[in-house]
Amino acid sequence: MKRATNIGQAMVLLAGFWAVLAGLTSPGLVAVGLPVAAAVAAWAGLRLWTDDEPPVMSARQWLRFAGYCVRLVRDIVSAAVLVAEKVLDPRMPIDPVLIVHRARFGREVSRVALANSITLTPGTLTVDVDGDRFVVHCLAEGFADDIRDGTFERRIRRVFEEP
Amino acid sequence: MDSFLWGAATFLLAVASVCLYRAYRGPTVLDRVLAVNVIGTKTMVLLVLLAFVFDRPLYVDVALVYALLNFVTTVVATRYFETGALEGDWQ
Amino acid sequence: MSLFEAIRNAAAVVLVCTGSFFFLVGTLGLIRFPDFYSRTHGATKCDTVGAGSILLGLALLRGLHADVLKILAIISLVLLTSPTAGHALARAAYRTGLRPWTRLVGGGGGDAD
Incomplete structure (x- = not known):
């Protein structure tokens, strides 16, 4: 069904x-x-969908998904502006670090969403995903705060995991 | 408006040729793939611009396919570099 | 030219200029950043916004037309594929052992160039 x-x-x-x-x-x-x-x-x-449960979404989930997309677009724009600031500054004020974040999700699609969100938000880039382990490259330590304290994770859980 | 779009198209072409430096210089293979991917994105936008300048709506379809191909090319080239094979388990 | 058209054209010009600016910045990042990972930052984000902005401006210019749907399809495609391509590249770099450049190590890590 x-x-x-x-x-x-x-x-x-x-x-x-x-x-x-x-x-x-x-x-x-x-x-x-x-x-x-x-x-x-x-x-x-x-x-294609034999390994993992494909994304069935209810009407409410679609609605929250739309809200999530709007927020994501806003994040992308601020991310691009931030990169622009870094690039145009002649001193190139970056101090990159690799951090490891662990997030356990019930569905494959949530992991994809988290990885994509991290990539599209200011100063962070998902480098590797292995099970519940996310390796993230940050242009500077401070950009990882939202990932570390689980803000993203909560947001994605609300969109994809709650009925 | 047409001359403005011409200007934008020329600008994009110039910026894309600057990206060629990274494709030429490397130093890693992935730098080159990244440069080609970036050039591909600009080419795709350029195609849409040209569709407007030359008034050929068909170019938009070409751009759509180009966007898809650009992604597939990048992923396949990257995966080939990473695993040295195009078949088998891709996880 | 009506007032509506004038405003629409102005908005399209602004969007195309913004997009061109971000393309330029992404390219400068591709040239200036010290290692592969930071270059990927610039390329994925600035190119997504640059392409999205220019295409949005062009869609606005076209007005109500079937082509607009195609352009919107391209925009959503770029939004979806650009970060994925960036991630695929970064993952390949990570798994083949490329170390990121850091301020402490300086040129020692990665491929400062």
């Missing part, structure tokens, strides 16, 4: 992508696009 929902979600997404690419203006395009979307979704459901 869960797998069927997932294949359904993937199908809607792929059909949307096809609609954007081809523009569903003629019956011929619809006739080609929808079966292909269905076939690819079914294939992905059977072959």
